[in-house]
Amino acid sequence: MSEEMMSRRNFLGGVGAVLGLAAVPLLASAAAPATAAAVTTAPVALPWPYTHLDAETIGRRAYELYYLQGGCAEATWYPIIEALSADNPTTWGTLPKKMFGFGGGGVNAWGTLCGTCNGSAAIIKMVIQTAAGGTLIDNDFQFYSETPLPTNGIDKAVRAGWTPAAGVPAPIPNVPTSTAHSPLCHVSLTQWMATTGATDGSAQQRDRCAKACYDMAKHTVELLNDYFATPSVTDSAALDATYVGCVTSGCHSKAGMAEHGKMACDSCHDEPVDHATH
Ligand code: HEC
Known part of the structure; x- marks a missing residue:
C-alpha cells in the first residue's frame, strides 16, 4: 500500500492497540445452553412492531447495561428489546439477552464497526424494512461520526437526580470529547484516547464507551420516534x-x-x- 495514500495510518497505528473491550468480562461466564424447546410457532416475519419509547430512559438503561450485560453493542441493542418485550411477547419477547455480545470492541475486539452503531442498525432494520430504514441507519452513523462524543448529555440526568443501578459506576462529569469522523471503533476510540490521554481498559475509557451507548441508544430512539410519528417525512441523510x-x-x-x-x-x-x- 502506498505511503502517500495511507499515511494517516501511521498516526492511527502509532497510538497503540485500542479496543475498548475491557468491560465485557461477563461474557465469559455464560451459562450452558438450555435444551431446545419444541418449536410450536413459525417465526414472525419482519418488520416487528414499534411503539413510541422514552429516549432518555432508553439511553440511561444503555449506559447501565454497558457495565452490567456485556459491552457496547449489547448495551445499545438490548434496552429497546427489553422495552418492547412486555407488549410483544411473540416477537421482541422471544429474543435472548447477550445476542449482541459479539459486537463489543468493534466485533470481538477487531476494532471495526463501533458496537453502538452495530446494535442501533440492527434495531432500525428490524422495525423498518423499506429503504427508509437504510436512510435512518445513514443518519445514525453520520451522527456517531460527526458528533463530539461522548456528549456528556448524561450529566443532565445526574443533575436531575438520577443514579445508576447497583454495581454501575456514576458517570464522570464533563469529560473531554472527540469527533471520530468515522464509525470505526479503532479510529473513534484512538482519537478519544489521544485527546484525553486515557488508556484502554481504564475507568475513563469505560466511562466514555458507556456514555457513547447512552448517546447512540437515545439518538436511535429519537430517530425511530420521529419516523413512526410521520413516516412520510424521512430526512435524507447528509x-x-x-x-x-x-x-x-x-x-x-x-x-x-x-x-x-x-x-x-x-x-x-x-x-x-x-x-x-x-
Ligand atoms: C477505512 C479506511 C478507508 C476509507 C474510509 C476509504 N478508503 Fe479508499 N482505500 C483504503 C485502503 C486501505 C485502500 C488500499 C490502499 C492501497 O493499497 O494503497 C484504498 C484504496 C482506494 C482506491 C484505490 C483502489 C480503487 O478502488 O481504485 C480508491 C480510488 C479509493 N480507495 C477511494 C476511496 C473513496 C472515494 C473513499 C470515500 C468514499 C474511500 N476510498 C474511503 C481505505 C479506505
Missing part, C-alpha cells in the same frame, strides 16, 4: 462531504470500481476532494 464529492457526484462512482462505502474518504486517505485536478 452524508460526508468527501463521499458526496468523491462518489455521488465525483469520479469514484464509475462502474467497476471497488466498493468505497459511505465512510468519509479523508478519514483514511490524505488526498483533497479535488486531487484529480492537481
Whole structure:
C-alpha cells in the first residue's frame, strides 16, 4: 500500500492497540445452553412492531447495561428489546439477552464497526424494512461520526437526580470529547484516547464507551420516534462531504470500481476532494 495514500495510518497505528473491550468480562461466564424447546410457532416475519419509547430512559438503561450485560453493542441493542418485550411477547419477547455480545470492541475486539452503531442498525432494520430504514441507519452513523462524543448529555440526568443501578459506576462529569469522523471503533476510540490521554481498559475509557451507548441508544430512539410519528417525512441523510464529492457526484462512482462505502474518504486517505485536478 502506498505511503502517500495511507499515511494517516501511521498516526492511527502509532497510538497503540485500542479496543475498548475491557468491560465485557461477563461474557465469559455464560451459562450452558438450555435444551431446545419444541418449536410450536413459525417465526414472525419482519418488520416487528414499534411503539413510541422514552429516549432518555432508553439511553440511561444503555449506559447501565454497558457495565452490567456485556459491552457496547449489547448495551445499545438490548434496552429497546427489553422495552418492547412486555407488549410483544411473540416477537421482541422471544429474543435472548447477550445476542449482541459479539459486537463489543468493534466485533470481538477487531476494532471495526463501533458496537453502538452495530446494535442501533440492527434495531432500525428490524422495525423498518423499506429503504427508509437504510436512510435512518445513514443518519445514525453520520451522527456517531460527526458528533463530539461522548456528549456528556448524561450529566443532565445526574443533575436531575438520577443514579445508576447497583454495581454501575456514576458517570464522570464533563469529560473531554472527540469527533471520530468515522464509525470505526479503532479510529473513534484512538482519537478519544489521544485527546484525553486515557488508556484502554481504564475507568475513563469505560466511562466514555458507556456514555457513547447512552448517546447512540437515545439518538436511535429519537430517530425511530420521529419516523413512526410521520413516516412520510424521512430526512435524507447528509452524508460526508468527501463521499458526496468523491462518489455521488465525483469520479469514484464509475462502474467497476471497488466498493468505497459511505465512510468519509479523508478519514483514511490524505488526498483533497479535488486531487484529480492537481
Ligand atoms: C477505512 C479506511 C478507508 C476509507 C474510509 C476509504 N478508503 Fe479508499 N482505500 C483504503 C485502503 C486501505 C485502500 C488500499 C490502499 C492501497 O493499497 O494503497 C484504498 C484504496 C482506494 C482506491 C484505490 C483502489 C480503487 O478502488 O481504485 C480508491 C480510488 C479509493 N480507495 C477511494 C476511496 C473513496 C472515494 C473513499 C470515500 C468514499 C474511500 N476510498 C474511503 C481505505 C479506505
